[in-house]
Amino acid sequence: METVLEMKNITKCFGAVKALNNVNFRVRSGEIHALVGENGAGKSTLMNVLSGVHPYGTYTGDIIYQGENCTFKGIRDSEKIGIAIIHQELALIPYLSVGENIFLGNERARSGVINWGKTHLDAMQILKKVGLKENSHVLIKDLGVGKQQLVEIAKALAKEVKLLILDEPTAALNEEDSNNLLQLLLELKKTGLTSILISHKLHEVVKVADSITILRDGATIETLKVNHDEISEDRIIKGMVGRELVDRFPKRTPKMGDVYFEVRNWNVYHPQIEGRKVIKDVNIKVHKGEIVGISGLMGSGRTEFAMSVFGKAYGKYISGQIFKDGKELMINNVQQAINNGLAYVTEDRKSAGLIAIEDIKHNISLSSLRKISKRWVIDDDQENKAATTYRKKLNIKSSSIFHKVQNLSGGNQQKVVLAKWIFAAPDILILDEPTRGIDVGAKYEIYTIINQLADEGKSIIFISSELPEVLGICDRVYVMNEGRIVGELTKEEASQEKIMKCIMHSNRGCS
Amino acid sequence: MENGNVKPAKFATIGYTLKANMRQYAMLVALIVIMLFFQIATNGILLVPMNVTNLILQNSYVLILAIGMTLCILTGGNIDLSVGSVAAFTAAIMGTLIIEQKIAVPLAILIGLLIGVVIGIWQGFWIAYVRIPPFIATLAGMLLFRGLTNTILKGLTLSPFPKSFQMISSGYIPDLFPFIPNLNLTPIVVSGILSLILLYVQIKNRKRKIQNNTEIIPRSLFLMQILITILAINLFAYALAAHKGIPIILVILGVLIFAYHFFTTRTVPGRYIYALGGNEKAAKLSGIDTNKVLFFVYLNMAVLAAVAGIAFASRTNSAFPLLGTNFEMDAIASCFIGGASSTGGIGTVIGAIIGALVMGVLNNGMSIMGVGIDWQMTIKGFVLLMAVAFDVYSKNKSK
Numbered sequence: 001m002e003t004v005l006e007m008k009n010i011t012k013c014f015g016a017v018k019a020l021n022n023v024n025f026r027v028r029s030g031e032i033h034a035l036v037g038e039n040g041a042g043k044s045t046l047m048n049v050l051s052g053v054h055p056y057g058t059y060t061g062d063i064i065y066q067g068e069n070c071t072f073k074g075i076r077d078s079e080k081i082g083i084a085i086i087h088q089e090l091a092l093i094p095y096l097s098v099g100e101n102i103f104l105g106n107e108r109a110r111s112g113v114i115n116w117g118k119t120h121l122d123a124m125q126i127l128k129k130v131g132l133k134e135n136s137h138v139l140i141k142d143l144g145v146g147k148q149q150l151v152e153i154a155k156a157l158a159k160e161v162k163l164l165i166l167d168e169p170t171a172a173l174n175e176e177d178s179n180n181l182l183q184l185l186l187e188l189k190k191t192g193l194t195s196i197l198i199s200h201k202l203h204e205v206v207k208v209a210d211s212i213t214i215l216r217d218g219a220t221i222e223t224l225k226v227n228h229d230e231i232s233e234d235r236i237i238k239g240m241v242g243r244e245l246v247d248r249f250p251k252r253t254p255k256m257g258d259v260y261f262e263v264r265n266w267n268v269y270h271p272q273i274e275g276r277k278v279i280k281d282v283n284i285k286v287h288k289g290e291i292v293g294i295s296g297l298m299g300s301g302r303t304e305f306a307m308s309v310f311g312k313a314y315g316k317y318i319s320g321q322i323f324k325d326g327k328e329l330m331i332n333n334v335q336q337a338i339n340n341g342l343a344y345v346t347e348d349r350k351s352a353g354l355i356a357i358e359d360i361k362h363n364i365s366l367s368s369l370r371k372i373s374k375r376w377v378i379d380d381d382q383e384n385k386a387a388t389t390y391r392k393k394l395n396i397k398s399s400s401i402f403h404k405v406q407n408l409s410g411g412n413q414q415k416v417v418l419a420k421w422i423f424a425a426p427d428i429l430i431l432d433e434p435t436r437g438i439d440v441g442a443k444y445e446i447y448t449i450i451n452q453l454a455d456e457g458k459s460i461i462f463i464s465s466e467l468p469e470v471l472g473i474c475d476r477v478y479v480m481n482e483g484r485i486v487g488e489l490t491k492e493e494a495s496q497e498k499i500m501k502c503i504m505h506s507n508r509g510c511s
Numbered sequence: 512m513e514n515g516n517v518k519p520a521k522f523a524t525i526g527y528t529l530k531a532n533m534r535q536y537a538m539l540v541a542l543i544v545i546m547l548f549f550q551i552a553t554n555g556i557l558l559v560p561m562n563v564t565n566l567i568l569q570n571s572y573v574l575i576l577a578i579g580m581t582l583c584i585l586t587g588g589n590i591d592l593s594v595g596s597v598a599a600f601t602a603a604i605m606g607t608l609i610i611e612q613k614i615a616v617p618l619a620i621l622i623g624l625l626i627g628v629v630i631g632i633w634q635g636f637w638i639a640y641v642r643i644p645p646f647i648a649t650l651a652g653m654l655l656f657r658g659l660t661n662t663i664l665k666g667l668t669l670s671p672f673p674k675s676f677q678m679i680s681s682g683y684i685p686d687l688f689p690f691i692p693n694l695n696l697t698p699i700v701v702s703g704i705l706s707l708i709l710l711y712v713q714i715k716n717r718k719r720k721i722q723n724n725t726e727i728i729p730r731s732l733f734l735m736q737i738l739i740t741i742l743a744i745n746l747f748a749y750a751l752a753a754h755k756g757i758p759i760i761l762v763i764l765g766v767l768i769f770a771y772h773f774f775t776t777r778t779v780p781g782r783y784i785y786a787l788g789g790n791e792k793a794a795k796l797s798g799i800d801t802n803k804v805l806f807f808v809y810l811n812m813a814v815l816a817a818v819a820g821i822a823f824a825s826r827t828n829s830a831f832p833l834l835g836t837n838f839e840m841d842a843i844a845s846c847f848i849g850g851a852s853s854t855g856g857i858g859t860v861i862g863a864i865i866g867a868l869v870m871g872v873l874n875n876g877m878s879i880m881g882v883g884i885d886w887q888m889t890i891k892g893f894v895l896l897m898a899v900a901f902d903v904y905s906k907n908k909s910k
């Protein structure tokens with residue numbers, strides 16, 4: 001296969017920081033080339049250089065595409081010659097139709113007047129190519145994330161893309177949608193499309209990639225080729241972190257006490273759609289010092305359950321009982337939940353977990369302000385002390401406790417969220433996807449923190465879509481599907497197959 | 512990119528401190544530059560003792576409103592368009608009660624403040640609990656209370672108020688040390704005491720921070736800050752002393768500024784306001800009753816609008832249908848010039864005060880120079896635009 005793209009000695013600085021240091025990157029025609037590395041390794045920066053987000057002149061080095069030296073001044077230039085990038089955050093407009101979105105900025109128009117007939121006709125054709133069975137008049141907001149992702153690809157195809165860059169395309173997708181998307185990439189490969197895939201999900205990379213380039217600290221480490229090098233998740237991780245991670249999960253011997261936290265007959269209705277029950281008769285128990293997993297596909301009701309327990313932060317007509325240490329709790333709002341020793345670490349740290357424009361200190365103290373204040377006046381010393389302690393304890397990489405949270409990496413942001421809730425001194429911690437979108441090294445650190453909390457005697461509910469993670473750190477696993485608990489497995493019993501079996505079994509309707 | 516440095520940095524460098532607080536310093540520098548410019552352009556009239564006192568008296572109502580508006584803007588870039596009408600409505604009530612009904616002044620003022628509370632509950636209810644966007648709810652309030660003002664005044668002007676009411680905006684604290692003719696010693700004594708308190712508190716704070724190993728600004732910058740502040744206070748006090756002493760309204764202003772500065776920077780509810788503006792979802796999930804916070808912010812704004820209305824009626828010695836027109840715009844502009852973010856979560860009371868003073872000095876300076884009202888407005892609009900453009904520019908640069 002011939003080389004279609006070559007990036008030579010790319011160096012890009014942000015102020016004094018070298019984000020890319022002499023990176024070399026070569027893509028062959030018609031392949032799926034995966035780009036992997038920890039957060040902050042420089043993957044996105046490299047792709048932004050390639051697509052013209054960082055224009056020519058703001059970096060040094062050469063981009064050679066199809067034999068020609070490229071000097072892009074912006075995204076438009078790179079799109080013109082067939083390079084398209086799909087960012088992690090989808091760039092679709094929710095209140096426009098699928099067809100309008102596909103041809104956004106690329107309208108089917110003559111002298112500025114849009115030909116709607118052609119727009120939707122062409123749109124339907126492209127939709128067929130990506131295997132999306134939806135009418136092109138449907139509004140984007142009415143589609144799920146998986147389908148929206150397909151529309152993004154359709155949009156790229158409409159621009160007659162030859163090199164497609166996908167930045168974490170499956171980060172927000174469930175297992176099934178992810179598989180569909182990967183399948184589509186393989187299909188498109190057959191038609192001659194070259195793609196670059198950035199992903200943290202290594203099993204997907206192993207499944208579809210022809211070549212894998214590993215970046216670490218802004219430099220190319222190596223490129224692995226299928227049929228040439230050994231390709232496995234462990235091999236890739238070794239390249240990413242620079243050492244072999246013997247165990248992806250820290251070891252721990254559980255020291256469990258009696259049943260400490262219990263939710264009985266929990267029922268929740270959807271807050272907007274009248275009459276729709278989201279959580280159905282859920283019963284769970286957590287012992288002191290135990291890590292209990294709640295596994296299940298996205299949309300199975302895990303987050304809804306957790307948030308409704310946490311001070312009725314979700315849903316309405318909530319019924320059921322909550323017991324802590326044998327006593328029933330009356331919780332009607334988040335403040336009461338916190339006062340009763342509950343904490344909930346949200347799955348969506350950016351939009352619901354952190355105040356990005358504030359510093360580490362103010363984020364950590366936010367849910368415990370009453371604790372460090374006297375007659376509503378905050379004790380600055382205590383606040384500083386708490387922030388300093390947790391910054392050290394959780395190894396939050398930052399210049400000081402006054403570092404703005406928005407300038408931290410994903411893993412360190414997650415540590416700030418954890419610090420906030422650990423400082424609130426809860427007895428029961430509900431962790432919702434605590435390792436989503438963070439790199440292998442930071443994940444390990446966070447598992448260690450969770451283990452420590454359990455050893456201190458806290459009861460932990462661990463929600464995650466990643467099955468290996470649930471199996472790796474939980475002492476017991478509940479399986480959830482369509483708002484019900486459909487299985488309970490001990491650590492010894494649990495396996496990926498068994499969990500999936502529980503879900504499939506319940507789908508067939510025989511509980 | 513991350514650096515592996517997890518040790519607390521004990522001293523921030525001068526460069527870092529300046530950069531981190533660039534917005535605040537920049538506006539302060541701008542204020543000083545503008546003052547120097549007009550000082551020269553007006554041949555020294557701007558900072559004549561009488562004019563310094565005048566500056567305070569003229570702008571007292573904007574300063575009061577800017578404090579409240581800061582809190583509104585902090586909650587998420589929300590503004591309150593009704594403050595001018597609420598001030599007018601309160602003034603109209605004052606006029607009716609004091610001039611027509613001959614009710615005692617203190618009682619009337621109390622009623623005026625209570626009316627502020629009632630209006631605040633009304634607006635806060637619609638904004639915080641019915642969740643009508645503040646822009647719309649307060650636009651409605653702007654029309655509503657302007658209409659009611661006209662109804663109460665029947666389109667006429669009520670005047671004059673009794674001496675005791677006028678005192679609020681034109682009275683002075685009597686000289687407690689009448690030793691030197693033509694010099695009111697009280698402001699100088701008060702500023703001396705304030706300087707000592709400031710010095711003591713600042714040094715104590717710094718010592719404690721060093722003990723606790725918290726990051727602090729460099730010593731040179733710290734000393735310069737204190738020195739400049741003390742110098743400014745004392746020069747200002749001298750100007751007051753050379754005129755008629757401390758205006759009563761300045762005492763009210765001083766108490767309000769100090770109280771709200773303390774409230775926003777040091778108290779739990781103050782922090783809640785920033786959290787609400789920074790990220791409402793995260794604030795809610797941290798146990799903050801965001802509706803309640805929003806409710807109290809608008810309740811507070813209406814009360815301060817009533818205070819501003821009372822102060823303004825006292826200053827103009829009348830209540831008239833057009834009182835308070837465009838007050839809201841002055842207050843909003845002050846906040847944005849003072850560095851508040853139009854998306855919420857960023858801004859300070861002190862910043863808004865500096866912003867209001869910038870506007871006030873511009874008004875006053877241009878009036879002395881004989882610039883027409885038309886040009887004054889144009890220039891003020893331009894200053895607002897430049898201040899916010901500077902904000903956007905510096906934010907993009909730091910990214």
